Amino acid sequence: MSASLKTWLAATLLTTGLGLAPAQAAPLRIAIGGAFTSIDPHFYNATPNHSVAMHVFDRLVDRAPDVSLKPGLALSWTPVSDTVWEFKLRPGVTWHDGKPFTADDVAFTYQRARNVPNSPGGFGGFLRAVKTVEVVDPLTLRIDTGEPAPNLPRELAFVPIISRHVGESATTEDYNSGKAAIGTGPYKFVSQTPGDRVELVRNDAWWGPKQDWDKVTLRMITNSGARVAAVLAGDVDIIDTPPVGDLEKLKADPRVTVSTTEGLRVIYLALNSLEPGAATITDNDGKPLPKNPLLDLKVRQALSIAINRDGLADRIMQKTARPTGQWLPAGTYSYAKSVTVPANDPNKAKALLKEAGFPDGFKITLFTPNDRYPNDAATAQAVAQMWTRIGVKTAVETLPWSAYATRGGKQEFGAGLWGWGSPTGEAGYLLSNVLASNNPSKGLGVFNYGRYANPALDTQIVQALATIDDGKREQLLVGAVETAAREVPIIPLFILDNAWVTRKGIVIDPRRDERTLAVDARQAQ
Known part of the structure; x- marks a missing residue:
């Protein structure tokens, strides 16, 4: 066989995928x-x-x-x-x-x-x-x-x-x-x-x-615009969490492919439940209050219904999130049908504040990361405006995630914006980690950043997680979700959809748990 024929055959094998492609x-x-x-x-x-x-x-x-x-x-x-x-x-x-x-x-x-x-x-x-x-x-x-x-x-x-x-x-x-x-x-x-x-x-x-x-x-690449620019320029092959405002434009761009799936992450607000409260909760003159107002259920209810969740999902998140009053999407095991999206009612919120002894409101700082969740800082700014309208004068402090996670774990926030995914596909994961009383030795409440404590809810959580029968366990989990909705230790806002952008020629299987893995990516056939 001639050298030229050998060369031609080797090239043919490579291009047809029969050799080392x-x-x-x-x-x-x-x-x-x-x-x-x-x-x-x-x-x-x-x-x-x-x-x-x-x-x-x-x-x-x-x-x-x-x-x-x-x-x-x-x-x-x-x-x-x-x-x-x-x-x-x-x-x-x-x-x-x-x-x-x-x-x-x-x-x-x-x-x-x-x-x-x-x-x-x-x-x-x-x-x-x-x-x-x-x-x-x-x-x-x-x-x-x-x-x-x-x-x-x-x-x-x-x-x-x-x-x-x-x-x-x-x-x-x-x-x-x-x-x-x-x-x-x-x-x-x-x-x-x-x-x-x-x-x-x-x-x-x-x-x-x-x-x-x-x-x-x-x-x-924590800046969302920089991530998009990198994939469009061919500097990277895959990006996660593209900016919601760019999705439609990216879907029309022949250089890339957008892959999406329904997510399992809720964006929520954790409220400080300690006494004394965080230093960032004061009266209107900036002086310490005699008692942490967030310990009053009526105040927590007021803050919740002051928020227009539909507006956040439609305008801030541009329809890439679904408003919620809990942390699982409808149809999921242990989703509580009785827990609906709290109706936005500023007038009722003001009345609840008055009943709680805060007719003129108070001051609070809402902390948020600025590089962790899609539109995290923009969401916090919108919530701050809604709270300010009912008399709770709210400032926003943004931090990079590395600093935010450290300070939040030390209970320095009066209120903080967080996200929690439930890749177990059931309510117990958030209940045991976020809402159970903080007890690291038992592995409970490890991420209870507000330090909310409710022995009755703890009993519901522990009982549910120890119940073998799926039907009975679901009933117990739903009951715990209903308790949390009544007590408002956290304020769920919306559940995110997940999105990835891949360079043309690369396919990725979108994950509900948000992980971005090379094992889920492959070259398009």
């Missing part, structure tokens, strides 16, 4: 809008951090884009009694350093993830049901929950598995430097530039399907 050796560049703050997979339970960790570390149980459960490092999970689950692990899995993965690594992970030093919001809530972990053999473990825990597989889908041989002596700084960033996941850690990007390389020994991308770059 370029698709199997392509880099992928992803721009994430939220700030990822650590490579330590247990440091902070926030979606941007999850999006990074899920490339490097696997979980015992995994989630599909529609949040249904599927095998991860565990091939199966079976309740062998009311309080014991047995997990059969995937054979032949190795860590990125070549050492074998075993059940002992899982046992170590569930011990370590409960209490990571200096964590602003950790993973203890996902492990509160785990009382003991028994390593039966290298590929079998049993988890004793002490009491029925029907949500255990859903909760374990959040916890990245790390190795004992690396993690036992590793600090958060060791993960951030890359020294300890050794997982079993589809990509290996290469480097991190804090505040900018993480570089990854494909793990060809991964147990999952062969990945299209030989290298993946996860960039942190």
